[in-house]
Amino acid sequence: MQEFKVPELGENVSQGDVAKILVKVGDTIAREQPVLELETDKATIEVPSSVAGVVKDIKVKQGDKVQVGSVILTVDENGAGAGAPKAAEQAKQGEPAKPAREQEPQPEQRPDQKVVSMPRPPSPAPQASARQGQPEAPRAGGLAAPKPTSEARAGGPAALKLTPEARAEAGPAAPASPSVRRLAREIGVDVNEVHGSGPDGRISQEDVKEHARRILSSVSTTLTRGSGEPATSVPLPDFEKWGPIERQPMSNIRRKTAEHLSHAWTTIPHVTQFAKADITPMEELRAKFRKQVEEAGGNLTVTAVLVKVLAAAVKPFPQFNASLDAGNNAIIYKKYVNVGVAVDTEYGLLVPVIRNADQKNITQIAVEMHQLSEKARAKKLSLDEMSGGGISISNLGGIGGTYFTPIVNWPEVAILGVSRGIVEPVWRAEKFEPRQLLPLSLSYDHRAIDGADAMRFLRWVVEAIEQPFLLSLLG
Numbered sequence: 001m002q003e004f005k006v007p008e009l010g011e012n013v014s015q016g017d018v019a020k021i022l023v024k025v026g027d028t029i030a031r032e033q034p035v036l037e038l039e040t041d042k043a044t045i046e047v048p049s050s051v052a053g054v055v056k057d058i059k060v061k062q063g064d065k066v067q068v069g070s071v072i073l074t075v076d077e078n079g080a081g082a083g084a085p086k087a088a089e090q091a092k093q094g095e096p097a098k099p100a101r102e103q104e105p106q107p108e109q110r111p112d113q114k115v116v117s118m119p120r121p122p123s124p125a126p127q128a129s130a131r132q133g134q135p136e137a138p139r140a141g142g143l144a145a146p147k148p149t150s151e152a153r154a155g156g157p158a159a160l161k162l163t164p165e166a167r168a169e170a171g172p173a174a175p176a177s178p179s180v181r182r183l184a185r186e187i188g189v190d191v192n193e194v195h196g197s198g199p200d201g202r203i204s205q206e207d208v209k210e211h212a213r214r215i216l217s218s219v220s221t222t223l224t225r226g227s228g229e230p231a232t233s234v235p236l237p238d239f240e241k242w243g244p245i246e247r248q249p250m251s252n253i254r255r256k257t258a259e260h261l262s263h264a265w266t267t268i269p270h271v272t273q274f275a276k277a278d279i280t281p282m283e284e285l286r287a288k289f290r291k292q293v294e295e296a297g298g299n300l301t302v303t304a305v306l307v308k309v310l311a312a313a314v315k316p317f318p319q320f321n322a323s324l325d326a327g328n329n330a331i332i333y334k335k336y337v338n339v340g341v342a343v344d345t346e347y348g349l350l351v352p353v354i355r356n357a358d359q360k361n362i363t364q365i366a367v368e369m370h371q372l373s374e375k376a377r378a379k380k381l382s383l384d385e386m387s388g389g390g391i392s393i394s395n396l397g398g399i400g401g402t403y404f405t406p407i408v409n410w411p412e413v414a415i416l417g418v419s420r421g422i423v424e425p426v427w428r429a430e431k432f433e434p435r436q437l438l439p440l441s442l443s444y445d446h447r448a449i450d451g452a453d454a455m456r457f458l459r460w461v462v463e464a465i466e467q468p469f470l471l472s473l474l475g
Contacts, residue, residue, distance in 0.1 A: 002051045002077050006070045009040055009047075013383065016040040017252060018064045027055045029075065036060075036072055039252050043350070043386065044379035053077035176203040184208045189215070253348040264410040269446045272405040272417075275458050276437040277465040279421055283436055285468060298366030302418065302438070303341060303395045307365050309464045310391055310416060311337045311357035312471055317457045321390040323411040324448045331448055340389030340409060341369060343376040350376045351409060353389045397421065397438075406443045413448045416461070417441035438465065 009016065016038035023035045034046040053075035060072055174192045176184070183205050184191040194211045196203035239245045250258070279302070286300050293300040314321035314337060323332045337358040340351040352372035354365055375381045392409045395418040406417035419439040425432040442458045464471055 001056065001074050002053065003071045004035070004049050004051045004073050004075065006038075006047065006066050006068050006072060007050065008068060009038070009045065009383070013040050013068075015065060015067045016045075018060050018062050018066060019044050021058065021060070021062060022046075023055055023058075023073070025055050025058060029053065029055060038066070039379075040383070043253070043381045043383060044347075045382065046380075047072075051075050051077065174203055175201055180205050180208060187212055251347060253350070257348050260410070261407050264407050268408050268410060268413075270405070270408060270443055271446045271451060271454065272441055272443040273451070273454055273458055274403050274442075275440050275462050277440060277462040278426065278435050279438045279465060280435050282465055282468060283421075293363050293366050296363050296367055298363060298368075298370045300362070300366050301369070302397065302421075303393060304362055304366040304369050305465075306393055306395075306416065306418065306461075307339045307341065307354055307357050307369070308360075308362050308471065309461055310339055310393065312464065313457060313460050314391060315358070316460065317453065319449050319453065320414045320444070320457055322413055322448060324413060324445060326447070334390045336388075336390070338388050338390050340386075340392035340412070341372070342392060342394040343373050345377045345379075347379060350381060350386065351389065351392060352376055352381055352385050353387065355388065391415065393418065402439050403441050406441060408443050408445055413445040414454075414457075415443050417443065 006016075018036065019039045020037040021035070022037065023029055023033075029035060029049050029052060031050060031052045032048045035049045036047040038045055038047055055073055056076050057074045058072070059074075060066055060070070066072070174194065175196060175198075176191050176194075180203055181191050184194070187208070189208055189212050191203060191208065194203050194207050195201075197207050198204055282302075282305060286302075286305070290300045298304070318333050319331070321334050321337060323334070325332055336356060339354045339357045341354060343350050343352060352375070354360070354368055354372075357365060360368070372381070372385060375385070389409065389412060391412055392406075392415040394406045394415060396404065397418050397420040399420075401419050402422075403419055404417050406415045408415050417440070419441070421436045421438045423434050423436050426435040426437075427433075428435075440458065440461065442454060442461075444454050
């Protein structure tokens, strides 16, 4: 008997969810034959077998979360007794272990959180015993006080919320009028924590508002952890109070996207600059050569042209093809030119990478983009095909809109957003002419790129779009 275990899946990928089992007990499998589909943080990948023989036992089921090194199945390499046991007999031998997602309670599934208060940054929690044994008491205004959560009982951040009885034992009531207390309740501030600026420490409405402003300004740095994982100390309200709801777990791709973008947004000081490019000449060339590119197996899209433009633009502006190493006070300039292209799929946003885009012509880029987009929508992209980008493009022109502020795809330092082209009157040669203009939005990391350089870069891109000969001359 031989065991087949989950192999190394890629850099920083240690686990995945079983999306589909491609074999069954009794099947004869060969080495390198796909036996399993795993949904990882970045993509769904087929896992080929490293063993050959007759499948005797399958240790997992669809939906299970498996780690690298977990046993997936066992095979009889000699094929002896190849007859597959009945499914009922397999069930008697013991059910597979429950997925890790069922064993670990998720923060959003805690039904005992009923009231949301103004978020507070984590601080040392008081003794949990202050909450235990205290009955639930109604608050003024008809809202029920939050029930003790498991986190509060353990002395976590939620334990900062004391019951009225426990607060009364801690000291006298705060000096505040009923109207001030009502305001504090409405915005979720504990009036006992507000510093009063009036005589004898009396609390005014302005004191409550200032206290809330301080909380909101300080909590922004604690809403995400270093990895981008949402903090669990800020509970959601009970949405069922206002009507029926449906709770659905996030897919691995959606969860990873949320973590990655949260990290990028909180780490990178974003600036976005805008411009319009006259694409009238480019549209004429696209119409002229579209069929030729289709015969080669690609689509001559605006995005394909822009990939080539960006690949040329980062040569005179190398700071746009870089990454910031803040820990070592250094900037890493990449000598290769790889361009990421955001692809909208039903599973979420994926960003395959066109490698060595500066060494490819527009037809080659268009063909490769078409192939990668098809693989992305079929969840067949490999991790390697989504790694190593230097700068990215996000094109929403097929949907609509004018401008937007794309989030930089960390650890990159810039991303170009593209919106739908529109026909506008432009003053040319002593008269207005209808011209098709393409709205562009360039977001960048202000730590690595100055605003003046960003505008020069964007103007270079606009001129390359408007004068295609410039690509041949300078690209």
